[in-house]
Amino acid sequence: xxGVTTPxxxxxPDPAVPDPAPMTPQxxxxxxxxxxxxxxxxxxxxxxxxxxxxDPSGLTLETNDISTFVAGAEQRVVAYVLDVVAxxxxxxxxxxxxxxxxxxxxxxxxxxxxxGTAALAADPVSLEATGVxxxxxxxxxxxxxxxxxxxxxxxxxxxxxxxxxxxxxAEGVYSxxxxxxxxxxxxxxxxxxxxxxxxxxxxxxVQHVVTHLTVSVxxxxxxxx
Amino acid sequence: xxGVTTPxxxxxPDPAVPDPAPMTPQxxxxxxxxxxxxxxxxxxxxxxxxxxxxDPSGLTLETNDISTFVAGAEQRVVAYVLDVVAxxxxxxxxxxxxxxxxxxxxxxxxxxxxxGTAALAADPVSLEATGVxxxxxxxxxxxxxxxxxxxxxxxxxxxxxxxxxxxxxAEGVYSxxxxxxxxxxxxxxxxxxxxxxxxxxxxxxVQHVVTHLTVSVxxxxxxxx
Numbered sequence: 001x002x003g004v005t006t007p008x009x010x011x012x013p014d015p016a017v018p019d020p021a022p023m024t025p026q027x028x029x030x031x032x033x034x035x036x037x038x039x040x041x042x043x044x045x046x047x048x049x050x051x052x053x054x055d056p057s058g059l060t061l062e063t064n065d066i067s068t069f070v071a072g073a074e075q076r077v078v079a080y081v082l083d084v085v086a087x088x089x090x091x092x093x094x095x096x097x098x099x100x101x102x103x104x105x106x107x108x109x110x111x112x113x114x115x116g117t118a119a120l121a122a123d124p125v126s127l128e129a130t131g132v133x134x135x136x137x138x139x140x141x142x143x144x145x146x147x148x149x150x151x152x153x154x155x156x157x158x159x160x161x162x163x164x165x166x167x168x169x170a171e172g173v174y175s176x177x178x179x180x181x182x183x184x185x186x187x188x189x190x191x192x193x194x195x196x197x198x199x200x201x202x203x204x205x206v207q208h209v210v211t212h213l214t215v216s217v218x219x220x221x222x223x224x225x
Numbered sequence: 226x227x228g229v230t231t232p233x234x235x236x237x238p239d240p241a242v243p244d245p246a247p248m249t250p251q252x253x254x255x256x257x258x259x260x261x262x263x264x265x266x267x268x269x270x271x272x273x274x275x276x277x278x279x280d281p282s283g284l285t286l287e288t289n290d291i292s293t294f295v296a297g298a299e300q301r302v303v304a305y306v307l308d309v310v311a312x313x314x315x316x317x318x319x320x321x322x323x324x325x326x327x328x329x330x331x332x333x334x335x336x337x338x339x340x341g342t343a344a345l346a347a348d349p350v351s352l353e354a355t356g357v358x359x360x361x362x363x364x365x366x367x368x369x370x371x372x373x374x375x376x377x378x379x380x381x382x383x384x385x386x387x388x389x390x391x392x393x394x395a396e397g398v399y400s401x402x403x404x405x406x407x408x409x410x411x412x413x414x415x416x417x418x419x420x421x422x423x424x425x426x427x428x429x430x431v432q433h434v435v436t437h438l439t440v441s442v443x444x445x446x447x448x449x450x
Contacts, residue, residue, distance in 0.1 A: 029404075031405070033405050035439050037264060037320075038264055039264065039268040040264070040266050041264075041265050043319070044445070065441060065444050065446035065447065066321075066360055066361070066362050066439060066441045067439060069404050071404070094268070096260055096262050096323070098260070098323035100405055100406070100437070102405045105383075105405075108402040108403060110387065115381050115382070135291055136291070137258065137292055139325065139435070141366045141368060141435065142368075143367075143369075143382045144368075144370065144371045145381050145382055146370065146371060146382075156370050156371075157371075158340060177333040179294050179327075179332070180256070180258050180327045180330075181258060181292075181325070212325070212437055214260050214323050216260075219290050219291075221289075221290035222290065
């Protein structure tokens, strides 16, 4: 329709003036930071082996003395974390992973995006089952600003959290609520997928959304029902 | 001054009508949830030994297959976490601890306090040095509601985070900012004290505040400068 206008289209964008390019996931600050803890004296080989075997395509990766940073599109970020944790789990060692997923606040010392930037939608992630059973404590943090407009964010930060817990129940991985965290139990892929899709879902309306998971695999402790 | 009023004191509370009892830390949901991960095949003895040796006085404690829940007053909660992590660190094993501190949202499936409850102030914690060197990634989450009044909370959730980072610099434990987290480095007590006092400080104005730390001790990895 370039060059053709009708009265009804008078308000349409001028095709001669392109929209600003949409932000990339990296520009929007989509990524993860995770610490893989292996309860085994052979932990160095298990952790380095799992990191080396995971597919890094499309990602920015930095491992330091505390954790590994992963940036890229949601699907790739979460698939990478899944690869690393599942790979280490196949050693048979008991391990835990402390995982933070973040969207909407790129940068280091300060957010490079000012509060109130339009939320960037993303497709839900889809992960293949791994055969690794995982139990997790999960928390979701929609980081609202008190001055946000009613159109851009819900008034109550708990409302999207309650909605996410309801979705986890529908997806069959909810296994109870403890203080400060929701328990998830299922295939490691299903656990990560539920948490990631809640994070992405809230992120359609809220700019800065963080979620934390503590995942336990191969624990000798009895399952708490 | 019971029974004595002057015109200037006319607005003072009537001493015959007691204020409602202030909330206890437990009622306000003050507590921690933490996972201690020991990178050693002898992890069961190290973790159970550290839990058994820590002083539980004044606390509600529940350990399950994923983490340990601690509820009580701020000073006792943080001192307990310090005791457990420092005790395990003295085994010499490499370990990491994933620590969540929360105020203002008691309950399990749902917050038992409605959004907008008056924030409950608490004194800063004070912890004795342990001799255990710790490096940590730290994140602070003031969970505002978009409808909060300007008197009860800052408009921008990042402002108290930036202020807390400045205080960490003044306290000498700041060691850099990575994506999604601030690096702290120092005695384990100083690291926990800085994070806890930022959490308590923001909690004077914001009802629901959570902070997460991933602490690494006895790591064989070189320190990243």
